[in-house]
Amino acid sequence: MSDDGARQSLRGFVSALEQAHPGEVVRITEPVDLAYQTQALALELERRRRFPVLFFEQVRGHSIPIVSNVMASRRGLATALGVDEAQLPEEYAKRLKEPLKPVVLDRRPFALETRNGDTVDLGALPIPTYFPGDGGPYLTAGLLTARDPSRGVSTAGFHRFQVKGPNRLGVSLHSRRRMYEFQQRAEKAGRSLDCAIVIGLHPAVGMGSLSYPAPEISKFEVVGGLFGEPMQLRRAETVDLDVPAWAEIVIEGEILPAAREPEGPFGEFTGYFSRRSTDNVFVARAIVLRQGAWFHSIASGRAPDHILPLGVLREAEIRNSLRRVIPGVRAVHVPVSGGASFTAYVSIKQTRPGEAKHAISVVLGVDHYLKLVVIVDDDIDVFDESDVLWAMATRVQADRDLVVISGSLGAILDPSASPEGLTAKLGIDATRPFGEAVAEKLVMSAEAMAWARALVDRISRG
Numbered sequence: 001m002s003d004d005g006a007r008q009s010l011r012g013f014v015s016a017l018e019q020a021h022p023g024e025v026v027r028i029t030e031p032v033d034l035a036y037q038t039q040a041l042a043l044e045l046e047r048r049r050r051f052p053v054l055f056f057e058q059v060r061g062h063s064i065p066i067v068s069n070v071m072a073s074r075r076g077l078a079t080a081l082g083v084d085e086a087q088l089p090e091e092y093a094k095r096l097k098e099p100l101k102p103v104v105l106d107r108r109p110f111a112l113e114t115r116n117g118d119t120v121d122l123g124a125l126p127i128p129t130y131f132p133g134d135g136g137p138y139l140t141a142g143l144l145t146a147r148d149p150s151r152g153v154s155t156a157g158f159h160r161f162q163v164k165g166p167n168r169l170g171v172s173l174h175s176r177r178r179m180y181e182f183q184q185r186a187e188k189a190g191r192s193l194d195c196a197i198v199i200g201l202h203p204a205v206g207m208g209s210l211s212y213p214a215p216e217i218s219k220f221e222v223v224g225g226l227f228g229e230p231m232q233l234r235r236a237e238t239v240d241l242d243v244p245a246w247a248e249i250v251i252e253g254e255i256l257p258a259a260r261e262p263e264g265p266f267g268e269f270t271g272y273f274s275r276r277s278t279d280n281v282f283v284a285r286a287i288v289l290r291q292g293a294w295f296h297s298i299a300s301g302r303a304p305d306h307i308l309p310l311g312v313l314r315e316a317e318i319r320n321s322l323r324r325v326i327p328g329v330r331a332v333h334v335p336v337s338g339g340a341s342f343t344a345y346v347s348i349k350q351t352r353p354g355e356a357k358h359a360i361s362v363v364l365g366v367d368h369y370l371k372l373v374v375i376v377d378d379d380i381d382v383f384d385e386s387d388v389l390w391a392m393a394t395r396v397q398a399d400r401d402l403v404v405i406s407g408s409l410g411a412i413l414d415p416s417a418s419p420e421g422l423t424a425k426l427g428i429d430a431t432r433p434f435g436e437a438v439a440e441k442l443v444m445s446a447e448a449m450a451w452a453r454a455l456v457d458r459i460s461r462g
Helices: 010-020 037-047 074-081 085-095 178-188 203-209 219-227 304-323 355-366 385-395 446-461
Strands: 025-028 053-056 066-068 112-116 143-147 154-158 160-165 168-172 193-199 232-235 242-244 249-255 280-290 295-297 329-333 343-348 372-377 402-409 422-430
Touching: 010 025, 010 053, 010 074, 037 053, 037 066, 074 085, 074 203, 074 304, 085 219, 085 304, 143 178, 143 203, 154 178, 154 203, 154 219, 178 193, 193 242, 203 219, 203 304, 304 329, 304 343, 304 355, 343 355, 355 372, 355 402, 355 422, 372 385, 385 422
Parallel strands: 025 053, 066 295, 343 372, 372 422
Antiparallel strands: 053 066, 112 280, 143 154, 143 193, 160 168, 168 280, 193 249, 232 242, 249 280, 329 343, 402 422
8 A cells, every 4th residue: 555645644645735736835954943933934924925835854852844734725725625726615515515434444554653651752742832822832733533432423623732741631622512522421421531632634634524514423424525435544552443544643542531630821713822721631541653754733823724724614514504595605705814713704696685684694503603794795706805895895784784693602712702602793794785776886807807917927927
């Protein structure tokens, strides 16, 4: 079985991206420090509107390289699904509805080194500290996987892990979704929750693990739908779980029952430090590495590597929900400017009065994180925020077009929410009144714009 070229491996993805889009993988050959430098480079490239995968070949004090910014661009996520960038929203939404059951390989695809007992040392991994003010080094690309103690269905999701010692991590199960429920059930039974933290995965695994399938469907089934083939798993070495077969590193262990320790603060997707945490404790029993392992890091805070996949997922979920009730849905954008969680722009072609306000209620019901929804007409480009703001400025009357919902379920990490996570939500109908004569929008001819683009391209090259 091929190694680096494996379709479901992180290495296979990086190779495919580099081949399809030269320049989208940047190799850093000078030594870097674990404190702040990997994050700082991602932020500086973002400031310059560049979002390449970053491969840090030399990390001071470590022999394991770091790969970061893997999910920072729409081009990269499209490459992960094997489609053109323009096809990403439609194809992602389609494949989320086509789960495939995974397969467990009868042999490992590569040699593994297992460190357990006294040889377990998280300090051997190049775990960065991202921002001054973080509580310490953090695993940010650790996909936590476990099995429901009562139903047997497995789940996987990204949670933050603060290094507390050679075999000890603080973990916040802050989404309050499946993993939190699994841990609560195990704790009520007086048992630890056996789990594994999986590092170094193909982006499609992360994209599928962020989804919200029905309770009886495993996240790994969703990943199979994204791959278009069953996801490949392998048996873990020391816990009764199946883990992604092509993972670079797996930390096997357990979340302790009735154990709580302060965790945080951490620079969250909101752009603020967060001390809100479930304060759970993970104890590592084994660290399993493939030969020549890569360490995967996700840039934290508002970096696109951290929040873009959430936005693209929410776009797909909103699109799927809206199309069941509104035929004229044109496009959905959940911008990184809104944390890729709190804000959504939707364009529709209205076919009857009241559709825009109905769309507001549907979108706000898709995900409790959303707190601002703007509905625009189909002549507005939702991926151009200046176009959305222009529609709001010229098509909205505040006494007619605002929808406010108070005391709604929100994100507990939102610093403006109540301690219980309650928030107010706003919908804005920025569409033209249905059926009424309106002022005509200025539009340049396609031929003239094509001429202008060609001229600018020639000027830029010259």
